[in-house]
Amino acid sequence: MAEDLELMRSSRTAYSRAWGSLSDADLAGHRARIAAHFKEGVLDATWAQICDFTGVDDLDGVSSAGVRAAAEENPWPADTIRAFIVTTDEQFGLARMYQSIGGLKTSDLCITRSATEAAAFIERERRRLGLAS
Numbered sequence: 001m002a003e004d005l006e007l008m009r010s011s012r013t014a015y016s017r018a019w020g021s022l023s024d025a026d027l028a029g030h031r032a033r034i035a036a037h038f039k040e041g042v043l044d045a046t047w048a049q050i051c052d053f054t055g056v057d058d059l060d061g062v063s064s065a066g067v068r069a070a071a072e073e074n075p076w077p078a079d080t081i082r083a084f085i086v087t088t089d090e091q092f093g094l095a096r097m098y099q100s101i102g103g104l105k106t107s108d109l110c111i112t113r114s115a116t117e118a119a120a121f122i123e124r125e126r127r128r129l130g131l132a133s
Contacts, residue, residue: 002018002019002020003016003017003018003019003026003029003030004016004017005017005030005033005034007037007042007043011048012046012047012048013047013048013049013050013122014034014037014043014047014048014049014050015049015050015052016030016034016049016050016051016052017051017052017055018030018051018052018053018055018056019055019056019057020055020056020057020058021056021057021058021059021060021061022053022056022058022059022061022062023061023062023066024061024062024063024065024066024069025061026061027062027066027067027069027070028066028069028070031070031073031074031075034049034075034076035075038075044077045077045079045080046131047080048080048081048082048083048122048125048126049076049080049081049082049083050082050083050084050085050115050118050119050122051082051083051084051085052085052115052118053084053085053086053087053091053095054085054086054087054115056091059090059091059094062094064097067094067097067098067101068101070098071097071098071099071100071101071102071103071105071106072101072102074102074105074106076105077105078104078105079108079129080105081108081121081122081125081126081129081131082106082108082109082110083109083110083111083112083117083118083119083121083122084109084110084111084112084118085112085113085114085115085118086111086112086113087113092111092113095109095111096111099111108125
């Protein structure tokens with residue numbers, strides 16, 4: 001998998017993007033990068049995250065155990081504003097599995113097929129929580 005993490009400091013949004021083949025190892029590596037940013041103090045609970053999976057065309061390397069690990073080891077604090085952008089039913093199903101396993105840390109996760117809706121969700125939630133700038 002090719003992946004990218006862009007920290008957009010002006011909007012306090014972490015934009016994660018993946019394309020190509022996705023695997024459990026890719027998910028673990030990306031999760032470790034996010035966790036390191038929290039440990040270094042670069043990220044905190046006021047940041048939002050958008051995960052863009054629209055370029056992923058192969059999920060054969062993703063297992064239910066990998067999704068479970070991603071959810072259980074999720075470095076994002078509870079109530080963090082997050083949105084996943086998916087294009088296929090398979091991606092949607094895995095995202096819902098992640099959301100379900102993650103409990104309180106993922107209960108407010110928005111799963112959408114639209115970048116516009118993901119951005120609108122982030123903005124709406126920031127206003128609701130008084131985090132809008």
